[in-house]
Amino acid sequence: xxxxxxxxxxxxxxxxxxxxxxxxxxxxxxxxxxxxxxxxxxxxxxxxxxxxxxxxxxxxxxxxxxxxxxxxxxxxxxxxxxxxxxxxxxxxxxxxxxxxxxxxxxxxxxxxxxxxxxxxxxxxxxxxxxxxxxxxxxxxxxxxxxxxxxxxxxxxxxxxxxxxxxxxxxxxxxxxxxxxxxxxxxxxxxxxxxxxxxxxxxxxxxxxxxxxxxxxxxxxxxxxxxxxxxxxx
Amino acid sequence: xxxxxxxxxxxxxxxxxxxxxxxxxxxxxxxxxxxxxxxxxxxxxxxxxxxxxxxxxxxxxxxxxxxxxxxxxxxxxxxxxxxxxxxxxxxxxxxxxxxxxxxxxxxxxxxxxxxxxxxxxxxxxxxxxxxxxxxxxxxxxxxxxxxxxxxxxxxxxxxxxxxxxxxxxxxxxxxxxxxxxxxxxxxxxxxxxxxxxxxxxxxxxxxxxxxxxxxxxxxxxxxxxxxxxxxxx
DNA sequence: GCTAAGATTTCGGTGTGCCGAAAACTGGTC
DNA sequence: GACCAGTTTTCGGCACACCGAAATCTTAGC
Ligand SMILES: [Mn+2]
Ligand SMILES: [Mn+2]
Ligand SMILES: [Mn+2]
Ligand SMILES: [Mn+2]
Numbered sequence: 001x002x003x004x005x006x007x008x009x010x011x012x013x014x015x016x017x018x019x020x021x022x023x024x025x026x027x028x029x030x031x032x033x034x035x036x037x038x039x040x041x042x043x044x045x046x047x048x049x050x051x052x053x054x055x056x057x058x059x060x061x062x063x064x065x066x067x068x069x070x071x072x073x074x075x076x077x078x079x080x081x082x083x084x085x086x087x088x089x090x091x092x093x094x095x096x097x098x099x100x101x102x103x104x105x106x107x108x109x110x111x112x113x114x115x116x117x118x119x120x121x122x123x124x125x126x127x128x129x130x131x132x133x134x135x136x137x138x139x140x141x142x143x144x145x146x147x148x149x150x151x152x153x154x155x156x157x158x159x160x161x162x163x164x165x166x167x168x169x170x171x172x173x174x175x176x177x178x179x180x181x182x183x184x185x186x187x188x189x190x191x192x193x194x195x196x197x198x199x200x201x202x203x204x205x206x207x208x209x210x211x212x213x214x215x216x217x218x219x220x221x222x223x224x225x226x227x228x229x230x231x232x233x
Numbered sequence: 234x235x236x237x238x239x240x241x242x243x244x245x246x247x248x249x250x251x252x253x254x255x256x257x258x259x260x261x262x263x264x265x266x267x268x269x270x271x272x273x274x275x276x277x278x279x280x281x282x283x284x285x286x287x288x289x290x291x292x293x294x295x296x297x298x299x300x301x302x303x304x305x306x307x308x309x310x311x312x313x314x315x316x317x318x319x320x321x322x323x324x325x326x327x328x329x330x331x332x333x334x335x336x337x338x339x340x341x342x343x344x345x346x347x348x349x350x351x352x353x354x355x356x357x358x359x360x361x362x363x364x365x366x367x368x369x370x371x372x373x374x375x376x377x378x379x380x381x382x383x384x385x386x387x388x389x390x391x392x393x394x395x396x397x398x399x400x401x402x403x404x405x406x407x408x409x410x411x412x413x414x415x416x417x418x419x420x421x422x423x424x425x426x427x428x429x430x431x432x433x434x435x436x437x438x439x440x441x442x443x444x445x446x447x448x449x450x451x452x453x454x455x456x457x458x459x460x461x462x463x464x465x466x
Numbered sequence: 467g468c469t470a471a472g473a474t475t476t477c478g479g480t481g482t483g484c485c486g487a488a489a490a491c492t493g494g495t496c
Numbered sequence: 497g498a499c500c501a502g503t504t505t506t507c508g509g510c511a512c513a514c515c516g517a518a519a520t521c522t523t524a525g526c
Contacts, residue, residue: 006513028473040514042475047513059474059521090348100342107340109333115323239483260504273484275505280482292491292504468526475520482512490505496498 005106008075009034010044011053014064015072019141020229024061070137077133078105078113080126083163085116087127094127094178095169128169129160129179129229144229147197147220152187155201156230168223175218182233186217194219201233238339241308242267243277244286247297248305252374253462257294303370310366311338311346313359316396318349320360327360327411328402361402362393362412362462377462380430380453385420389463401456408451415466419450427452 013033017025025033031041045062048054053068064072082101086092092100108116114135117123125131125142133139144159158181163169172178176199186196196217220228246266250258258266264274278295281287286301297305315334319325325333341349347368350356358364358375366372377392391414396402405411409432419429429450453461 004512026473027475036513037515038474039476039516044513046475086345090345090352100345103340103342107336109336112319112323112333119323237482261502269483270485271504272486272506277483469524471522471524473520473522475518477518478516480513480515483510484512485510486508488505488507490503492503493501495500 003071006044007048007051007053008071008106010041010048011064011068011072012075012079014054014062015069015076020146024063026061030062073133073137073139075105076130076139077135078108080130080132081113081117081120081123082108083126083128084120084123084132088120093170094163094173095166097127098163098166125179127179128163129158130163142229142231144231146226147185147228147230148195148225150185150230152185155182155184155233157182157201157233158228159231160229162227164227165223168227172224172228177218177228183230185230189219194221195225196220236304239277240281240284240286241304241339243281244297244301244305245308245312247287247295248302248309253379257296259294263295306366306370306372308338309363309372310368311341313363313365314346314350314353314356315341316359316361317353317356317365321353326403327396327406328399330360331396331399358412360412361396362391363396375462375464377464379459380418380461380463381428381458383418383463385418388415388417388466390415390466391461392464393462395460397460398456401460405457405461410451410461416463418463422452427454428458429453 010030013030014025017023017029017033027041027045028038030045031038034041045054045056048062048068049056052065053071054062054064056062079101082104083097086097086100087094117135123132124140129142131139131141142159144156150156158177158179161169161172161177161179177183181199182201184198184201186198188195196219198217243263246263247258250256250262250266260274260278261271263278264271267274278287278289281295281301282289285298286304287295287297289295312334315337316330319330319333320327350368356365357373362375364372364374375392377389383389391410391412394402394405394410394412410416415433417431417433419431421428429452431450
Protein backbone atom coordinates (compact mmCIF):
# COMPACT_ATOMS: atom_id res chain seq x y z
CA UNK A 1 0.00 0.00 0.00
CA UNK A 2 1.41 3.35 -1.08
CA UNK A 3 2.26 5.83 1.69
CA UNK A 4 -0.09 8.78 1.43
CA UNK A 5 1.13 12.30 1.86
CA UNK A 6 -0.89 12.68 5.04
CA UNK A 7 1.11 9.95 6.73
CA UNK A 8 4.29 11.55 5.47
CA UNK A 9 3.36 14.82 7.14
CA UNK A 10 2.52 13.25 10.47
CA UNK A 11 5.75 11.34 10.60
CA UNK A 12 7.77 14.36 9.60
CA UNK A 13 6.28 16.49 12.36
CA UNK A 14 6.73 13.76 14.95
CA UNK A 15 10.38 13.41 14.04
CA UNK A 16 11.06 17.13 13.84
CA UNK A 17 9.78 17.68 17.33
CA UNK A 18 12.72 15.78 18.78
CA UNK A 19 15.31 17.09 16.39
CA UNK A 20 16.47 19.98 18.61
CA UNK A 21 14.95 18.97 21.92
CA UNK A 22 14.46 15.58 23.59
CA UNK A 23 10.82 15.45 24.72
CA UNK A 24 8.61 13.28 22.50
CA UNK A 25 5.57 14.94 20.98
CA UNK A 26 2.08 14.72 22.47
CA UNK A 27 -1.13 14.47 20.49
CA UNK A 28 -2.17 18.04 21.26
CA UNK A 29 1.12 19.51 20.06
CA UNK A 30 0.99 17.29 17.00
CA UNK A 31 -2.52 18.55 16.32
CA UNK A 32 -1.42 22.17 16.70
CA UNK A 33 1.54 21.72 14.34
CA UNK A 34 -0.62 20.04 11.73
CA UNK A 35 -3.48 22.47 12.17
CA UNK A 36 -5.93 19.67 12.96
CA UNK A 37 -8.34 18.80 15.73
CA UNK A 38 -6.99 16.60 18.49
CA UNK A 39 -9.58 13.95 17.72
CA UNK A 40 -8.32 13.65 14.16
CA UNK A 41 -4.80 13.15 15.38
CA UNK A 42 -5.77 10.41 17.82
CA UNK A 43 -7.35 8.47 15.01
CA UNK A 44 -4.47 8.91 12.64
CA UNK A 45 -1.87 8.03 15.24
CA UNK A 46 -3.75 4.80 15.73
CA UNK A 47 -3.33 4.10 12.04
CA UNK A 48 0.36 4.97 12.15
CA UNK A 49 0.77 2.47 14.96
CA UNK A 50 -1.15 -0.14 12.98
CA UNK A 51 1.24 0.41 10.07
CA UNK A 52 4.25 0.01 12.33
CA UNK A 53 5.41 3.58 11.90
CA UNK A 54 4.77 4.84 15.42
CA UNK A 55 4.17 3.67 18.93
CA UNK A 56 1.71 5.37 21.16
CA UNK A 57 1.44 5.29 24.91
CA UNK A 58 -2.25 5.68 25.52
CA UNK A 59 -2.98 9.15 26.86
CA UNK A 60 0.68 9.89 26.34
CA UNK A 61 3.45 10.61 23.89
CA UNK A 62 3.85 9.50 20.31
CA UNK A 63 7.18 8.15 19.13
CA UNK A 64 8.43 6.79 15.86
CA UNK A 65 9.52 3.23 15.28
CA UNK A 66 12.69 2.56 13.30
CA UNK A 67 10.52 2.30 10.22
CA UNK A 68 8.78 5.57 11.00
CA UNK A 69 12.09 7.31 11.56
CA UNK A 70 13.28 6.04 8.24
CA UNK A 71 10.26 7.50 6.48
CA UNK A 72 10.64 10.78 8.37
CA UNK A 73 14.26 11.08 7.32
CA UNK A 74 13.32 10.40 3.73
CA UNK A 75 10.79 13.21 3.91
CA UNK A 76 13.18 15.58 5.62
CA UNK A 77 15.71 14.86 2.92
CA UNK A 78 13.11 15.71 0.31
CA UNK A 79 11.95 18.87 2.04
CA UNK A 80 15.42 20.23 2.61
CA UNK A 81 16.81 19.34 -0.77
CA UNK A 82 13.86 21.06 -2.38
CA UNK A 83 14.31 24.16 -0.26
CA UNK A 84 17.96 24.31 -1.21
CA UNK A 85 17.15 23.79 -4.85
CA UNK A 86 14.58 26.59 -4.92
CA UNK A 87 17.13 29.00 -3.49
CA UNK A 88 20.02 27.90 -5.68
CA UNK A 89 18.23 27.42 -8.96
CA UNK A 90 15.18 29.65 -8.85
CA UNK A 91 16.23 32.63 -6.78
CA UNK A 92 13.79 32.00 -3.96
CA UNK A 93 14.68 33.75 -0.75
CA UNK A 94 15.13 31.67 2.37
CA UNK A 95 11.84 32.84 3.81
CA UNK A 96 9.91 31.82 0.69
CA UNK A 97 10.88 28.19 0.24
CA UNK A 98 9.08 26.42 3.02
CA UNK A 99 5.53 26.38 1.69
CA UNK A 100 6.53 25.34 -1.80
CA UNK A 101 8.71 22.55 -0.38
CA UNK A 102 5.85 21.44 1.84
CA UNK A 103 3.88 20.56 -1.29
CA UNK A 104 6.63 19.38 -3.60
CA UNK A 105 8.15 16.98 -1.08
CA UNK A 106 5.19 14.69 -1.70
CA UNK A 107 5.21 14.99 -5.47
CA UNK A 108 8.73 14.62 -6.85
CA UNK A 109 9.89 11.17 -7.84
CA UNK A 110 13.01 9.69 -6.31
CA UNK A 111 14.61 9.91 -9.69
CA UNK A 112 14.04 13.64 -10.04
CA UNK A 113 15.13 14.22 -6.49
CA UNK A 114 18.40 12.40 -7.14
CA UNK A 115 18.97 14.46 -10.26
CA UNK A 116 18.43 17.63 -8.28
CA UNK A 117 20.76 16.40 -5.55
CA UNK A 118 23.45 15.87 -8.12
CA UNK A 119 22.80 19.23 -9.79
CA UNK A 120 23.30 20.91 -6.43
CA UNK A 121 26.50 19.01 -5.72
CA UNK A 122 25.02 16.87 -2.94
CA UNK A 123 24.51 19.65 -0.40
CA UNK A 124 24.69 18.76 3.29
CA UNK A 125 22.46 21.48 4.71
CA UNK A 126 19.47 23.52 3.62
CA UNK A 127 19.12 27.33 3.52
CA UNK A 128 18.29 27.40 7.22
CA UNK A 129 21.22 25.25 8.29
CA UNK A 130 19.16 22.12 8.79
CA UNK A 131 21.12 19.01 7.84
CA UNK A 132 19.99 17.14 4.74
CA UNK A 133 19.81 13.42 5.46
CA UNK A 134 21.82 11.31 3.05
CA UNK A 135 20.12 8.83 0.80
CA UNK A 136 20.92 6.04 3.25
CA UNK A 137 19.20 7.92 6.08
CA UNK A 138 22.37 9.16 7.72
CA UNK A 139 22.04 12.57 9.29
CA UNK A 140 24.65 14.71 11.00
CA UNK A 141 23.28 17.31 13.36
CA UNK A 142 25.37 20.45 13.43
CA UNK A 143 26.69 21.16 16.91
CA UNK A 144 25.40 24.36 18.38
CA UNK A 145 23.50 25.94 21.21
CA UNK A 146 20.36 27.98 21.17
CA UNK A 147 21.23 31.66 21.26
CA UNK A 148 19.11 32.02 24.41
CA UNK A 149 21.48 29.63 26.17
CA UNK A 150 24.69 31.14 24.86
CA UNK A 151 26.97 32.51 27.54
CA UNK A 152 27.49 36.24 27.80
CA UNK A 153 30.58 37.43 26.04
CA UNK A 154 30.91 34.36 23.87
CA UNK A 155 31.45 34.53 20.14
CA UNK A 156 29.83 32.19 17.70
CA UNK A 157 28.74 31.52 14.18
CA UNK A 158 25.12 31.05 13.22
CA UNK A 159 24.67 27.41 12.26
CA UNK A 160 20.92 27.10 12.17
CA UNK A 161 17.84 29.28 12.15
CA UNK A 162 14.40 27.78 12.51
CA UNK A 163 12.41 28.26 9.34
CA UNK A 164 9.07 28.21 11.10
CA UNK A 165 8.33 31.92 10.77
CA UNK A 166 9.06 33.56 7.39
CA UNK A 167 8.69 37.03 8.89
CA UNK A 168 11.43 36.36 11.40
CA UNK A 169 13.70 35.13 8.61
CA UNK A 170 13.14 38.30 6.61
CA UNK A 171 13.73 40.42 9.67
CA UNK A 172 16.96 38.68 10.55
CA UNK A 173 18.25 38.90 7.01
CA UNK A 174 17.51 42.63 7.00
CA UNK A 175 19.45 42.95 10.23
CA UNK A 176 22.38 41.16 8.67
CA UNK A 177 21.94 37.78 10.30
CA UNK A 178 21.99 34.75 8.04
CA UNK A 179 23.69 31.38 8.06
CA UNK A 180 27.39 31.56 8.96
CA UNK A 181 27.12 35.08 10.32
CA UNK A 182 29.64 35.57 13.14
CA UNK A 183 28.29 37.27 16.18
CA UNK A 184 29.23 38.13 19.70
CA UNK A 185 26.81 37.74 22.57
CA UNK A 186 26.71 40.91 24.62
CA UNK A 187 24.02 39.63 26.91
CA UNK A 188 20.81 40.72 28.40
CA UNK A 189 20.53 44.40 29.23
CA UNK A 190 19.71 45.01 32.89
CA UNK A 191 16.26 45.73 34.28
CA UNK A 192 14.40 43.64 31.71
CA UNK A 193 16.19 45.02 28.70
CA UNK A 194 16.63 43.19 25.42
CA UNK A 195 19.15 40.56 24.47
CA UNK A 196 22.02 42.21 22.66
CA UNK A 197 24.36 40.74 20.07
CA UNK A 198 27.04 42.39 18.00
CA UNK A 199 27.73 41.36 14.40
CA UNK A 200 31.16 39.93 13.77
CA UNK A 201 33.56 38.06 15.99
CA UNK A 202 35.01 40.23 18.67
CA UNK A 203 36.43 37.68 21.03
CA UNK A 204 38.23 39.39 23.83
CA UNK A 205 36.73 42.83 23.47
CA UNK A 206 33.25 41.63 24.21
CA UNK A 207 31.92 43.22 27.33
CA UNK A 208 28.83 42.81 29.40
CA UNK A 209 25.65 44.60 28.46
CA UNK A 210 25.89 46.66 31.59
CA UNK A 211 29.11 48.28 30.58
CA UNK A 212 29.98 47.77 26.95
CA UNK A 213 26.79 47.95 24.91
CA UNK A 214 26.92 50.29 21.95
CA UNK A 215 24.04 51.72 19.94
CA UNK A 216 25.01 49.54 16.97
CA UNK A 217 24.33 46.32 18.87
CA UNK A 218 21.27 44.39 17.77
CA UNK A 219 18.49 43.89 20.23
CA UNK A 220 16.95 40.52 19.42
CA UNK A 221 13.48 39.56 20.51
CA UNK A 222 12.53 36.41 22.36
CA UNK A 223 11.43 34.68 19.19
CA UNK A 224 14.85 35.14 17.63
CA UNK A 225 16.57 33.82 20.75
CA UNK A 226 14.52 30.65 20.46
CA UNK A 227 15.22 30.31 16.74
CA UNK A 228 18.94 30.84 16.30
CA UNK A 229 21.64 28.27 17.05
CA UNK A 230 25.26 29.23 17.22
CA UNK A 231 28.52 27.29 17.45
CA UNK A 232 32.01 28.37 18.34
CA UNK A 233 33.32 30.27 15.31
CA UNK B 234 -12.99 26.89 -3.28
CA UNK B 235 -9.65 25.52 -4.41
CA UNK B 236 -9.69 23.43 -7.56
CA UNK B 237 -8.72 19.88 -6.63
CA UNK B 238 -6.36 17.91 -8.78
CA UNK B 239 -9.11 15.47 -9.67
CA UNK B 240 -11.07 18.22 -11.37
CA UNK B 241 -7.93 19.33 -13.14
CA UNK B 242 -7.44 15.88 -14.57
CA UNK B 243 -11.00 15.53 -15.82
CA UNK B 244 -10.89 18.90 -17.54
CA UNK B 245 -7.53 18.17 -19.09
CA UNK B 246 -8.71 14.89 -20.57
CA UNK B 247 -11.93 16.42 -21.86
CA UNK B 248 -10.00 19.16 -23.59
CA UNK B 249 -7.31 16.88 -24.98
CA UNK B 250 -9.86 14.67 -26.66
CA UNK B 251 -10.79 17.43 -29.08
CA UNK B 252 -7.29 18.73 -29.61
CA UNK B 253 -6.54 16.67 -32.70
CA UNK B 254 -10.01 15.53 -33.65
CA UNK B 255 -13.39 17.25 -33.48
CA UNK B 256 -15.76 14.82 -31.74
CA UNK B 257 -16.50 15.70 -28.11
CA UNK B 258 -15.76 13.07 -25.52
CA UNK B 259 -18.36 10.69 -24.11
CA UNK B 260 -18.52 9.50 -20.52
CA UNK B 261 -17.32 6.01 -21.39
CA UNK B 262 -14.23 7.28 -23.20
CA UNK B 263 -13.57 9.73 -20.39
CA UNK B 264 -13.81 6.86 -17.90
CA UNK B 265 -11.41 4.75 -19.95
CA UNK B 266 -8.83 7.56 -20.21
CA UNK B 267 -9.01 8.24 -16.50
CA UNK B 268 -9.05 4.58 -15.57
CA UNK B 269 -12.31 4.94 -13.66
CA UNK B 270 -15.71 3.30 -13.67
CA UNK B 271 -18.34 4.96 -15.84
CA UNK B 272 -20.51 5.57 -12.81
CA UNK B 273 -17.79 7.58 -11.15
CA UNK B 274 -17.45 9.73 -14.21
CA UNK B 275 -21.16 10.46 -14.45
CA UNK B 276 -21.11 11.76 -10.91
CA UNK B 277 -18.02 13.86 -11.34
CA UNK B 278 -19.25 15.35 -14.61
CA UNK B 279 -22.31 16.46 -12.75
CA UNK B 280 -20.08 18.30 -10.34
CA UNK B 281 -18.06 19.86 -13.13
CA UNK B 282 -21.30 21.15 -14.61
CA UNK B 283 -22.38 22.50 -11.23
CA UNK B 284 -19.08 24.37 -11.01
CA UNK B 285 -19.58 25.86 -14.45
CA UNK B 286 -16.63 24.03 -15.96
CA UNK B 287 -18.49 21.69 -18.30
CA UNK B 288 -21.83 21.15 -19.95
CA UNK B 289 -23.31 17.75 -20.29
CA UNK B 290 -26.00 16.55 -22.66
CA UNK B 291 -27.72 13.83 -20.70
CA UNK B 292 -26.82 10.44 -22.14
CA UNK B 293 -24.50 12.31 -24.45
CA UNK B 294 -21.25 14.16 -24.84
CA UNK B 295 -19.33 16.26 -22.34
CA UNK B 296 -17.97 19.63 -23.40
CA UNK B 297 -16.07 22.35 -21.63
CA UNK B 298 -17.38 25.82 -20.94
CA UNK B 299 -15.13 28.82 -21.54
CA UNK B 300 -14.13 28.59 -17.91
CA UNK B 301 -13.42 24.87 -18.20
CA UNK B 302 -11.34 25.43 -21.31
CA UNK B 303 -9.36 28.07 -19.51
CA UNK B 304 -8.56 25.66 -16.69
CA UNK B 305 -7.69 22.92 -19.17
CA UNK B 306 -5.26 25.19 -20.98
CA UNK B 307 -3.67 26.19 -17.71
CA UNK B 308 -3.14 22.52 -16.93
CA UNK B 309 -1.84 21.70 -20.39
CA UNK B 310 0.61 24.56 -20.06
CA UNK B 311 1.78 23.11 -16.77
CA UNK B 312 2.05 19.58 -18.07
CA UNK B 313 3.95 20.50 -21.19
CA UNK B 314 6.27 22.99 -19.59
CA UNK B 315 7.17 20.39 -17.01
CA UNK B 316 7.81 17.74 -19.66
CA UNK B 317 10.07 20.13 -21.52
CA UNK B 318 11.86 21.09 -18.35
CA UNK B 319 12.53 17.47 -17.38
CA UNK B 320 14.10 16.81 -20.76
CA UNK B 321 16.13 20.02 -20.92
CA UNK B 322 17.30 20.23 -17.35
CA UNK B 323 17.31 16.73 -16.00
CA UNK B 324 18.15 14.55 -18.97
CA UNK B 325 14.86 12.70 -19.04
CA UNK B 326 14.11 10.99 -22.33
CA UNK B 327 10.91 11.91 -24.14
CA UNK B 328 9.29 8.64 -23.23
CA UNK B 329 9.97 9.13 -19.53
CA UNK B 330 8.50 12.53 -18.82
CA UNK B 331 4.79 11.95 -18.97
CA UNK B 332 4.16 10.21 -15.66
CA UNK B 333 6.30 12.61 -13.67
CA UNK B 334 4.57 15.59 -15.30
CA UNK B 335 1.20 14.05 -14.56
CA UNK B 336 1.95 14.39 -10.85
CA UNK B 337 3.94 17.62 -10.79
CA UNK B 338 1.43 19.58 -12.85
CA UNK B 339 -0.78 19.65 -9.76
CA UNK B 340 1.95 20.55 -7.31
CA UNK B 341 4.14 23.34 -8.66
CA UNK B 342 3.21 26.89 -7.76
CA UNK B 343 2.57 29.44 -10.47
CA UNK B 344 5.66 31.22 -9.34
CA UNK B 345 7.92 28.23 -9.79
CA UNK B 346 6.31 27.43 -13.10
CA UNK B 347 7.02 30.93 -14.37
CA UNK B 348 10.61 30.68 -13.22
CA UNK B 349 10.97 27.43 -15.12
CA UNK B 350 9.35 28.94 -18.19
CA UNK B 351 11.91 31.72 -18.12
CA UNK B 352 14.78 29.31 -17.52
CA UNK B 353 13.75 27.40 -20.62
CA UNK B 354 13.46 30.54 -22.71
CA UNK B 355 9.66 30.42 -23.00
CA UNK B 356 9.42 27.30 -25.16
CA UNK B 357 6.48 26.99 -27.53
CA UNK B 358 6.25 23.22 -27.73
CA UNK B 359 6.95 20.21 -25.58
CA UNK B 360 9.20 17.22 -26.36
CA UNK B 361 6.40 15.59 -28.34
CA UNK B 362 5.59 18.64 -30.42
CA UNK B 363 2.50 19.57 -28.47
CA UNK B 364 2.06 23.33 -28.26
CA UNK B 365 2.54 24.93 -24.86
CA UNK B 366 -0.29 27.37 -24.15
CA UNK B 367 0.90 30.85 -23.26
CA UNK B 368 0.19 32.32 -19.87
CA UNK B 369 -2.82 34.14 -21.28
CA UNK B 370 -4.30 30.89 -22.57
CA UNK B 371 -3.33 31.41 -26.18
CA UNK B 372 -2.46 28.22 -27.99
CA UNK B 373 -1.22 27.71 -31.54
CA UNK B 374 -1.78 24.28 -32.94
CA UNK B 375 0.95 23.20 -35.31
CA UNK B 376 -0.41 22.44 -38.77
CA UNK B 377 0.02 18.87 -39.80
CA UNK B 378 -1.73 15.73 -40.92
CA UNK B 379 -1.80 12.33 -39.34
CA UNK B 380 0.74 10.09 -41.03
CA UNK B 381 -2.05 7.63 -41.82
CA UNK B 382 -3.70 10.31 -43.95
CA UNK B 383 -0.54 11.55 -45.68
CA UNK B 384 -0.55 11.10 -49.41
CA UNK B 385 1.74 8.59 -50.98
CA UNK B 386 4.98 10.09 -52.25
CA UNK B 387 4.70 13.18 -50.12
CA UNK B 388 7.51 14.49 -48.02
CA UNK B 389 7.08 15.97 -44.61
CA UNK B 390 8.60 16.81 -41.30
CA UNK B 391 7.43 15.24 -38.06
CA UNK B 392 5.69 17.97 -36.05
CA UNK B 393 4.00 15.96 -33.36
CA UNK B 394 4.04 12.48 -31.88
CA UNK B 395 1.44 11.39 -29.37
CA UNK B 396 3.03 10.75 -26.01
CA UNK B 397 0.44 8.26 -24.93
CA UNK B 398 2.59 5.16 -25.30
CA UNK B 399 6.17 5.36 -23.98
CA UNK B 400 7.10 2.13 -25.73
CA UNK B 401 6.15 3.58 -29.10
CA UNK B 402 8.23 6.66 -28.37
CA UNK B 403 11.27 4.56 -27.57
CA UNK B 404 10.73 2.45 -30.63
CA UNK B 405 10.44 5.45 -32.92
CA UNK B 406 13.51 7.08 -31.45
CA UNK B 407 15.47 3.88 -32.01
CA UNK B 408 14.29 3.88 -35.61
CA UNK B 409 15.48 7.44 -36.02
CA UNK B 410 12.14 9.19 -35.86
CA UNK B 411 11.86 12.13 -33.48
CA UNK B 412 10.51 15.66 -33.69
CA UNK B 413 11.56 17.49 -36.86
CA UNK B 414 12.68 14.31 -38.60
CA UNK B 415 12.13 14.65 -42.35
CA UNK B 416 10.56 11.68 -43.98
CA UNK B 417 9.09 10.58 -47.24
CA UNK B 418 5.90 8.58 -47.43
CA UNK B 419 6.40 5.56 -49.65
CA UNK B 420 2.94 4.24 -49.01
CA UNK B 421 1.27 1.03 -48.16
CA UNK B 422 2.79 -2.10 -49.60
CA UNK B 423 0.32 -4.11 -51.72
CA UNK B 424 -1.66 -7.11 -50.49
CA UNK B 425 -1.95 -5.93 -46.90
CA UNK B 426 1.68 -5.03 -46.50
CA UNK B 427 2.99 -2.44 -44.06
CA UNK B 428 3.09 1.30 -44.38
CA UNK B 429 6.53 2.33 -45.54
CA UNK B 430 8.38 5.58 -44.94
CA UNK B 431 11.90 6.60 -45.79
CA UNK B 432 14.00 8.80 -43.56
CA UNK B 433 15.00 12.15 -45.01
CA UNK B 434 13.39 14.34 -47.62
CA UNK B 435 13.51 12.76 -51.03
CA UNK B 436 10.93 14.83 -52.86
CA UNK B 437 10.92 13.81 -56.46
CA UNK B 438 12.55 10.42 -56.15
CA UNK B 439 9.81 9.04 -53.98
CA UNK B 440 8.10 6.16 -55.64
CA UNK B 441 5.16 3.98 -54.79
CA UNK B 442 5.59 1.06 -52.51
CA UNK B 443 4.83 -1.30 -55.35
CA UNK B 444 7.83 -0.26 -57.33
CA UNK B 445 10.33 1.77 -55.33
CA UNK B 446 10.51 0.30 -51.88
CA UNK B 447 13.97 -0.53 -50.62
CA UNK B 448 14.98 -2.74 -47.70
CA UNK B 449 16.05 0.35 -45.75
CA UNK B 450 12.55 1.78 -45.69
CA UNK B 451 10.83 1.68 -42.36
CA UNK B 452 7.70 -0.34 -41.99
CA UNK B 453 5.56 1.48 -39.44
CA UNK B 454 2.79 -0.23 -37.55
CA UNK B 455 -0.76 1.02 -37.27
CA UNK B 456 -0.13 2.55 -33.89
CA UNK B 457 2.63 4.73 -35.28
CA UNK B 458 0.44 5.84 -38.17
CA UNK B 459 -2.13 7.04 -35.68
CA UNK B 460 0.45 8.79 -33.52
CA UNK B 461 2.64 10.77 -35.90
CA UNK B 462 1.72 14.09 -37.48
CA UNK B 463 3.69 15.53 -40.35
CA UNK B 464 3.71 18.86 -42.13
CA UNK B 465 5.22 19.94 -45.44
CA UNK B 466 8.95 20.24 -44.83
C1' DG C 467 -6.62 10.82 48.96
C1' DC C 468 -9.64 14.04 46.42
C1' DT C 469 -10.58 17.11 43.01
C1' DA C 470 -10.61 19.68 38.98
C1' DA C 471 -8.33 21.45 34.93
C1' DG C 472 -6.56 19.94 30.98
C1' DA C 473 -5.43 16.40 27.72
C1' DT C 474 -6.96 12.48 25.25
C1' DT C 475 -10.11 9.32 23.32
C1' DT C 476 -14.56 7.82 21.70
C1' DC C 477 -18.47 8.52 19.04
C1' DG C 478 -21.54 9.99 15.53
C1' DG C 479 -21.29 12.47 11.55
C1' DT C 480 -19.46 14.98 7.10
C1' DG C 481 -17.43 15.63 2.29
C1' DT C 482 -14.98 13.70 -1.46
C1' DG C 483 -14.24 10.47 -4.84
C1' DC C 484 -14.56 6.00 -5.89
C1' DC C 485 -17.09 1.22 -6.98
C1' DG C 486 -20.53 -2.58 -8.78
C1' DA C 487 -25.19 -3.78 -9.72
C1' DA C 488 -29.41 -2.54 -11.40
C1' DA C 489 -32.34 0.54 -13.88
C1' DA C 490 -33.04 3.68 -17.66
C1' DC C 491 -32.09 5.32 -21.94
C1' DT C 492 -30.36 5.51 -26.99
C1' DG C 493 -29.72 4.34 -31.72
C1' DG C 494 -29.68 0.96 -35.05
C1' DT C 495 -32.13 -3.29 -37.06
C1' DC C 496 -35.82 -5.64 -38.66
C1' DG D 497 -43.07 0.12 -34.08
C1' DA D 498 -40.74 -3.40 -31.33
C1' DC D 499 -36.50 -5.10 -29.92
C1' DC D 500 -31.80 -5.31 -28.45
C1' DA D 501 -26.99 -4.24 -27.60
C1' DG D 502 -24.43 -0.96 -25.74
C1' DT D 503 -24.14 3.23 -23.06
C1' DT D 504 -25.33 6.06 -19.33
C1' DT D 505 -27.36 6.99 -15.00
C1' DT D 506 -29.03 5.90 -10.44
C1' DC D 507 -28.42 3.79 -6.19
C1' DG D 508 -26.43 1.89 -2.05
C1' DG D 509 -22.07 1.45 -0.15
C1' DC D 510 -17.05 2.04 0.96
C1' DA D 511 -12.39 4.22 2.34
C1' DC D 512 -10.18 8.12 3.85
C1' DA D 513 -9.32 12.01 6.56
C1' DC D 514 -11.41 15.21 8.89
C1' DC D 515 -14.69 17.55 12.70
C1' DG D 516 -17.25 18.80 17.35
C1' DA D 517 -19.28 17.10 21.48
C1' DA D 518 -19.25 14.03 25.06
C1' DA D 519 -16.93 10.72 27.80
C1' DT D 520 -12.74 9.28 29.91
C1' DC D 521 -8.33 9.56 31.75
C1' DT D 522 -4.12 11.89 33.92
C1' DT D 523 -1.93 14.73 37.03
C1' DA D 524 -0.96 18.76 39.80
C1' DG D 525 -2.56 21.07 43.75
C1' DC D 526 -4.38 20.79 48.01
MN1 LIG E 1 11.10 24.10 5.77
MN1 LIG F 1 14.55 24.49 6.07
MN1 LIG G 1 2.34 14.12 -21.51
MN1 LIG H 1 3.81 15.81 -24.16
